[in-house]
């Protein structure tokens with residue numbers, strides 16, 4: 001494994017997030033707050049120091065793409081502005097490996113809160129499916145807040161959020177009955193998107209919950225549609 005000071009944390013958090021995502025939405029602690037076709041979005045209402053830090057878990061099923069494709073486009077900074085509508089600026093501060101980056105993102109100001117930025121490492125990896133031999137591998141992309149010497153401390157201009165986000169994808173293939181080639185029509189990608197965002201500074205709880213209720217369904221719907229459009233008529237990446 002690459003000798004980088006962040007590597008042990010990247011390894012630990014990525015695998016923790018994988019387990020967390022695979023727990024699904026059992027236990028009756030998750031409250032369904034948005035639904036759109038196959039997409040179901042759940043939250044838990046939690047406050048830390050009086051700040052709403054509502055963990056979010058979304059499950060979705062997308063036809064015609066693989067988990068590798070879905071996590072690739074989620075991870076790739078080059079295409080982020082094509083689907084992340086709340087992004088104002090983004091800078092790759094460090095390329096630790098071809099599957100591991102440190103990114104600084106400045107998000108558009110969301111009234112009534114002050115503008116926020118997010119500084120995180122971003123990692124994508126394939127995880128062999130240890131429970132079901134003949135299933136496809138699982139793919140996970142994980143973003144987790146970090147420090148970095150190159151990130152400007154904002155001297156009170158911007159509030160820095162802290163976040164942990166993961167996108168976990170499991171592909172299944174229903175091979176054609178006639179033994180013909182597998183096409184995108186035979187692909188199904190089961191997605192779990194998890195996020196915990198601490199807004200980093202005071203935001204009225206009602207305003208923050210309104211932002212999440214509005215932005216998260218839009219974000220996941222737009223992102224998954226973007227990947228379907230990008231992959232359509234392209235060779236399948238398993």
Ligand SMILES: CCCCCc1ccc(-c2ccc(S(=O)(=O)CCO)cc2)cc1/C=C\c1ccccn1
Pocket residue numbers: 084086105107110113116118143161163165195197199203208211212215216219
């Ligand atoms: C008062 C509002 C404060 C929130 C501002 C904010 C902070 C962080 C983030 C955010 C959301 C998703 C990620 S990611 O999943 O890692 C993908 C890469 O961008 C990283 C950051 C967004 C937003 C602002 C809006 C907002 C809130 C939810 C959903 C979508 N947009």
